[in-house]
Amino acid sequence: xKNNGILIVLVLLAVSTAQAAETATRPSATMGEPGHDHAAxxxxxxxxxTLYPTLKVRMSGDSRATQVITLAPQNIVADVIEDYSxxxxxxxxxxxxxxxxxxxxxxxxxxxxxxxxAAREENGANVRVASTVYYNGERGAKNPTAMxxxxxxxxxxxxxxxxxxxxxxxANEDWKFMVRLNGKPLSGQKVYxxxxxxxxxxxxxxxxxxxxxxxxxxFKAEEEGGQASAHNHxxxxxxxxxxxxxxxxxxxxxxxxxxxxxxxxxxxxxLAKGAGFVLLGMLGAVxxxxxxxxEQKGEESDNA
Amino acid sequence: xxKTLFPTLGRVRFTVQILMLFLTVYGGALLGSxxxxxxxxxxxxxxxxxxxxxxDHCILIVNQHLLHHRVGEAxxxxxxxxxxxxxPVVMSVGIFFMFFFFxxxxxxxxxxxxxxxQELLYRIGRRLGRPLNRFNPKNVGRVRPxxxxxxxxxxxxxxxMAGMGVVSNELGDPFCQVCPSRIATTLLTADSEQIAVRxxxxxxxxxxxLGNAMFGFIIIAAxxxxxxxxxxCPLLSWxxxxxxxxxxxxVKKDAHEKCEKCGVCEKACPMDIHEIGTQFGKKxxxxxxxxxxxxxxxxxxxxxxxxxxxxxRLFGSSREYYKKRVKxxxxxxxxxxxxxxxHPGKPKTENE
Numbered sequence: 001x002k003n004n005g006i007l008i009v010l011v012l013l014a015v016s017t018a019q020a021a022e023t024a025t026r027p028s029a030t031m032g033e034p035g036h037d038h039a040a041x042x043x044x045x046x047x048x049x050t051l052y053p054t055l056k057v058r059m060s061g062d063s064r065a066t067q068v069i070t071l072a073p074q075n076i077v078a079d080v081i082e083d084y085s086x087x088x089x090x091x092x093x094x095x096x097x098x099x100x101x102x103x104x105x106x107x108x109x110x111x112x113x114x115x116x117x118a119a120r121e122e123n124g125a126n127v128r129v130a131s132t133v134y135y136n137g138e139r140g141a142k143n144p145t146a147m148x149x150x151x152x153x154x155x156x157x158x159x160x161x162x163x164x165x166x167x168x169x170x171a172n173e174d175w176k177f178m179v180r181l182n183g184k185p186l187s188g189q190k191v192y193x194x195x196x197x198x199x200x201x202x203x204x205x206x207x208x209x210x211x212x213x214x215x216x217x218x219f220k221a222e223e224e225g226g227q228a229s230a231h232n233h234x235x236x237x238x239x240x241x242x243x244x245x246x247x248x249x250x251x252x253x254x255x256x257x258x259x260x261x262x263x264x265x266x267x268x269x270x271l272a273k274g275a276g277f278v279l280l281g282m283l284g285a286v287x288x289x290x291x292x293x294x295e296q297k298g299e300e301s302d303n304a
Numbered sequence: 305x306x307k308t309l310f311p312t313l314g315r316v317r318f319t320v321q322i323l324m325l326f327l328t329v330y331g332g333a334l335l336g337s338x339x340x341x342x343x344x345x346x347x348x349x350x351x352x353x354x355x356x357x358x359x360d361h362c363i364l365i366v367n368q369h370l371l372h373h374r375v376g377e378a379x380x381x382x383x384x385x386x387x388x389x390x391x392p393v394v395m396s397v398g399i400f401f402m403f404f405f406f407x408x409x410x411x412x413x414x415x416x417x418x419x420x421x422q423e424l425l426y427r428i429g430r431r432l433g434r435p436l437n438r439f440n441p442k443n444v445g446r447v448r449p450x451x452x453x454x455x456x457x458x459x460x461x462x463x464x465m466a467g468m469g470v471v472s473n474e475l476g477d478p479f480c481q482v483c484p485s486r487i488a489t490t491l492l493t494a495d496s497e498q499i500a501v502r503x504x505x506x507x508x509x510x511x512x513x514l515g516n517a518m519f520g521f522i523i524i525a526a527x528x529x530x531x532x533x534x535x536x537c538p539l540l541s542w543x544x545x546x547x548x549x550x551x552x553x554x555v556k557k558d559a560h561e562k563c564e565k566c567g568v569c570e571k572a573c574p575m576d577i578h579e580i581g582t583q584f585g586k587k588x589x590x591x592x593x594x595x596x597x598x599x600x601x602x603x604x605x606x607x608x609x610x611x612x613x614x615x616x617r618l619f620g621s622s623r624e625y626y627k628k629r630v631k632x633x634x635x636x637x638x639x640x641x642x643x644x645x646x647h648p649g650k651p652k653t654e655n656e
Contacts, residue, residue, distance in 0.1 A: 113341070143338045161337040165345075166353045166365075269500035277501065277513045278487075281520025288528040291435045 049196040051075055052243040053130035054258040055117055058103070069134075071117055072103035076130045078119035080104070084152060086114040086144035093147075112136050114144035114162060118152060129153045129255040133162050151183040155246050155253035157191065160210065169240070169261035171217035177257075178209045179244055185209025189244055195261070196239040213242060219263040237262050312629055313597050313619055317413070321420040324349075328417045329489045331359015346400035348407075348543055349416035350485035357493050363400045364539060365480055368463040370396055372476035376467015401546060406613075408550035409543050412534060413594030418485040419534055421492075422526040423574075429527030430638045437529040439576040447535050448592065454479065455538035474507040481508075482515035484522050484533055530574040530637065534594065544591040551614040554595060556580070556588035560608050569609065572602035572635035580609070602626060602635045 053076035061067035071081050080096040081104040087093055092111060097104035099119075106115075118131040131153075148158050160176040163169060179186045189205040191213075199216035219236060241258040310316045328351035332339050345353075345361040353361045370393055404411065412419055439447060458479035466476040480486055490498040499519075501512030518533075525532040534540060563581055570581040577590045580599045588609075600609040603621030610620035633639050 143336070143341065145336070145338065164332075164337055164340060166361075167356060265497040266500055268502060268504040269497070270503050271496060271500035273503070274499045274501040274512065274516050277516035278499065278520035281517035281522075282524045283520075284517070285521045285524035285528075288437050288525050289429075289434050 049198070049239070050194045050241050052192075052194065052241045052256040052258075053119065053121070053128050053254070054239070054241050054256060055081065055119055055130045055132040056103075056239075056258075057106075057117075057132065057134050067108075069106040069108055070103040071097065071099075071106055071134075073099060073119040073130060076119050076121050076128055078121055078130075080119075082118045082120070082152070083111075084116040084118075084147055084150070085111040086142045086147045087111065088146055088150070106134070106136075108136050113142055114147065116144075116147060116152065120153065125251045127154065127251065127253045129155070129253075131157070131255065131257045132259060133159060133257075135162075135165055137165060151180070153253075153255060154182055154248075155186075155244065155255040156180045157242050157244060157255055157257040159257075168237075169215050169259055171215050171219065171261065171264040171267075173215050173265075174212050175215065176210055176212055177242065179205045179211065180209055181246055181248070181253075186246070189246065191242055191244045194241050194243070215240070215261050217264055219267070236267070312625075312632065313601050314629070314633065317596060318423075320414050321423070324415045325417045325420045327359045328415070329355060329492050330357050333357035333493075335359055344399055344403065346396055346403065347415070348400055348404045348411040348539065350418045350483065350489075350537070350539060351416075352480075352483070352486045352489045354480070354486045354498055355489040355493055356495065358489065362485070362539070363396070363542070364459055364483075365477060366396050366400075367459055367542075368477040368479060371460060371463035372467045372473075374467070376464045376469075401549075404543065404546055405550050406552065408552035408595060409540075409547060409593055410552060410595040412537075412540060412543060413596035416485075416534075416539070417489050417492075418537075419531065419594070421488050422522070422531050422533065425523060425526035426530055426574075426637060427639070432527065434528040436636050437525075441578040441582075444576050444578065450536040451538060451541040454536055455541040458482070459538045459542070472505075472507060474505060474511070478511060479538060481511035482518060484515070484519040487516065487519045488523075530576075531594075534575065535592070540592065540594075547589070547591060547593075552595065553612050554589040554593055554599070555610045555612050556584055557608050558585045560584070560605065562605060563608070566604065568602050568604060568635050569599035572598040574598065574637070598635075601629050 054074045056072045056074055058070045058072055059067055060070065073081065078099055080098055083095045083097055083106070085093045085095075090111065097106065106117075113136060115134045115136060116131060117134055118129055121128045144162065148162070156179070158178045158180065160178050163175075169175060177191070179189045179191060181189075185205070185207075186209050187205055187207045189209070189211075191203045191205065191211055193199070193201045193203065193213060193216075195216060195218055197216075197218040197220075199218040201214070201216065203211040203213060205211045219238065237260045239258060240261050241256050243254065243256040245252065245254045247253070310319065326334070328347070328349065331343075339359045340353075340361055343360045345366050346363045347360045348363055350364070351358055351360045351362045353365045374392055407414070462471060462475045462478045465471045466473055487498050490496075499516065501516060502508035522533045563584075567581045570576075570578050573580055574596060575590075575592045575594060577592050577599075579590050580588050580593075583590075595611065597611055597619055600611060600619055600621045603609045604623055604626040606622050607617075607620045611618045631640060
């Protein structure tokens with residue numbers, strides 16, 4: 001009995017789901033208005049697209065050698081930014097970066113890998129936290145799961161997982177997060193998403209405290225790319241923030257996690273043309289599949 | 305038990321290849337998203353960083369990024385050389401060499417996911433009765449320099465020039481943009497993004513078109529030729545630079561009179577290394593060798609060809625093994641058709 005030939009099927013999958021952004025009742029992002037400390041006022045740079053507290057990572061300088069990374073708290077007053085490194089065994093695994101006039105300076109040569117950065121503001125019964133994750137590619141990274149899961153604040157939004165190097169949040173993708181209160185998963189908790197492109201949506205955590213963020217596809221077609229540099233490769237990007245609020249025993253907690261995201265994976269790509277070039281290459285190899293006369297007699301040729 | 309499951313070195317290698325294919329293509333999904341950071345980002349095999357579920361990253365993307373972001377820029381700012389360039393580059397090459405030291409070019413023949421995909425396609429080609437196209441000793445020399453050209457131009461020169469600002473940033477990782485493993489491994493994860501050519505600039509489009517056409521060519525050519533891309537892969541030449549430094553070696557006797565008339569090992573070699581039949585001693589371990597071990601499997605004389613690690617024999621040719629091996633598969637890789645018996649008992653081949 002003869003064996004049948006083996007078939008390999010390569011499945012091309014393109015999944016895109018549309019989710020309408022809903023305008024919902026938002027937590028009071030502006031609560032806990034600071035006092036009249038002028039230095040504090042300077043440190044609380046306002047960002048126009050959201051009222052939630054955020055930590056903006058800014059890079060300046062033309063090259064890696066001259067590049068300076070600044071962490072700028074926005075919509076929040078904080079004297080320090082707490083830096084949690086993915087290397088928990090390092091003596092500098094948790095450090096505090098003082099916030100100056102322009103923000104806090106991040107020393108990229110000190111620690112590599114994933115960093116959870118957070119600014120905290122306590123004003124009476126209000127606790128507000130702005131957080132973000134920064135990947136420092138300067139040195140090799142360790143598994144950041146333990147660092148992410150380490151309790152840092154009362155109310156937390158934790159990426160499950162964080163996009164790794166060579167990856168980022170992109171439009172039409174779904175990413176999981178966990179909401180925790182005092183280190184325990186918080187179920188049925190509403191989490192709000194806002195983007196600098198104007199989208200707003202709402203998610204609710206499940207019994208395990210998990211929710212799935214659908215990244216909105218809100219880039220305008222005519223939008224020009226950013227300044228091309230060796231670092232960003234001229235990629236388009238926008239900002240998003242996830243925020244949630246919880247009131248417990250008369251104390252109000254507001255926590256936000258912000259990040260950058262990019263357009264859909266197929267933005268500025270053409271699948272039809274790509275497939276066309278693959279077919280062209282395949283056609284070029286077809287002559288190799290034809291049997292020569294000598295081979296038809298059952299011989300295998302030694303000639304290319 | 306082990307002998308039943310793994311009767312030949314070829315079966316052992318194929319099993320390892322399939323396991324490594326899953327690790328290098330789906331490892332991140334199976335073992336956790338951050339596996340890629342835990343294992344290494346300097347694998348001496350085409351484990352594509354564009355594959356979002358991969359468990360490891362190929363050394364070539366690290367090389368290109370270092371040359372682009374560090375070396376090129378630092379040549380402009382030479383004062384930062386030690387801290388910003390020398391240490392990161394040494395770290396990257398050092399981690400690569402930690403892997404490479406133990407397995408040498410086995411990374412090509414046993415681990416590389418694209419190598420495995422090409423071998424699977426070649427097996428399908430045998431089943432479909434397609435011809436075998438080979439390079440003979442006269443024309444194989446024409447294709448061999450291409451892998452060095454790929455390394456020098458696409459992996460080394462253009463990324464450095466992009467870092468120096470001489471060419472555009474789109475040429476910062478040009479090899480990745482034409483690498484067929486990028487398309488093959490991402491398609492295996494049902495991700496069609498990489499097959500869609502980038503249309504943002506002419507350079508991006510040209511690189512994408514070239515890469516896609518090469519991918520198409522290779523998956524069809526692999527049905528009728530063995531390891532078509534491996535022959536021009538810059539990782540083959542990159543690994544060849546370190547080949548002599550590893551204790552894992554292919555070793556051939558200094559002289560053996562039967563070799564002149566035999567040549568079965570040459571037929572078994574998927575890289576058309578005719579030197580394995582005509583040369584002896586150190587010269588037989590050619591720069592194109594992927595340490596797949598087929599030459600040792602198909603050598604009909606005892607211990608003429610061996611794979612050794614620190615001088616210890618891991619596998620060696622033998623007459624008895626050869627007899628068993630050719631009953632299952634020809635040196636060219638055509639499997640002897642198996643007869644599926646409807647009666648209970650041991651399955652037989654048509655030749656039996």
